[in-house]
Amino acid sequence: MGSTVQTGRRTGEFEAEVEWHDATFVVRVQGALDFYSAEEARRLLLDQLERRPGRVVVDVRDAFVDSCGIGVLIHVAQRVKMERGEFRLLCDLRLAEVLSFHRVDALLGVRSTPDQRTRDARQRQRQRQRTITERAARRRLRPAA
Numbered sequence: 001m002g003s004t005v006q007t008g009r010r011t012g013e014f015e016a017e018v019e020w021h022d023a024t025f026v027v028r029v030q031g032a033l034d035f036y037s038a039e040e041a042r043r044l045l046l047d048q049l050e051r052r053p054g055r056v057v058v059d060v061r062d063a064f065v066d067s068c069g070i071g072v073l074i075h076v077a078q079r080v081k082m083e084r085g086e087f088r089l090l091c092d093l094r095l096a097e098v099l100s101f102h103r104v105d106a107l108l109g110v111r112s113t114p115d116q117r118t119r120d121a122r123q124r125q126r127q128r129q130r131t132i133t134e135r136a137a138r139r140r141l142r143p144a145a
Contacts, residue, residue, distance in 0.1 A: 012036025014063060016044055023054035030062045033069030041069070045076045049083070056080050059090040070099070077108050 014031035025048050033041055049056070058073065065073070077087040088109040091099070099105040 012038075014041065016041070018044075018048065020051075020053075023052075024057065025049075025051070025053035025055070026057045026059070028059040028062070032064045032066075033060060033072065034064060034066040035068045038068040038072050042072045042075065045072070046079065049076070049079055052083065053080075053085060055086040055088070057088045057090065060095065061090055061092050065091070065095055070104070073108055074104060081107075 012032045012034040014029055014033055014037045017028040017030075019026045019028075027045065027048070029041070031037070045056075045058070056076070058076070060069075060073075063069075073089060077089075080087040086109070087107075088111055089099075090111050096105065096110050099108060099110055
C-alpha cells in the first residue's frame with residue numbers, strides 16, 4: 001500500500017511517499033522538511049504510528065532537513081522507541097555528520113552511506129597505523145636492561 005501526501009504551496013514544500021511492508025512503515029521524503037513543513041510532517045508520521053509499526057524507516061536522502069525537521073525526526077524516533085519499535089533514518093552524508101556532531105545519530109538509527117563507510121574504514125586504518133607507529137617508537141625508547 002502506497003500513498004503520497006503533499007503540503008500546501010509554501011517555501012517548505014515536501015512530498016512523502018508512504019509504504020507499509022508487514023509491520024514496517026517506510027516513508028520517503030522529497031523537498032524540504034523545514035520550519036514550514038515540520039508540523040504537517042509531524043502529523044503525518046504520528047498518524048502512521050497509531051498503526052503500531054514494529055519498525056519505522058524514514059528516508060530523507062532527497063530532502064533538505066533543517067533544525068525543525070531534525071526536531072520532528074527526534075520526536076518521532078522517541079515515540080517509536082517508547083513503543084518498543086525500531087527507528088531508522090536514511091540520509092545523506094552531510095546530514096549524518098550534523099547528527100553525529102550533535103550526538104543524536106544513535107537515537108535516530110542513522111544508516112551510513114557507502115561514502116561514510118569508506119571514510120570510516122580509512123579512519124580506522126589511520127588509527128591502526130598510528131598505534132603501530134607509537135608501539136614501535138616506545139620499543140625504541142625503552143632503556144636497555
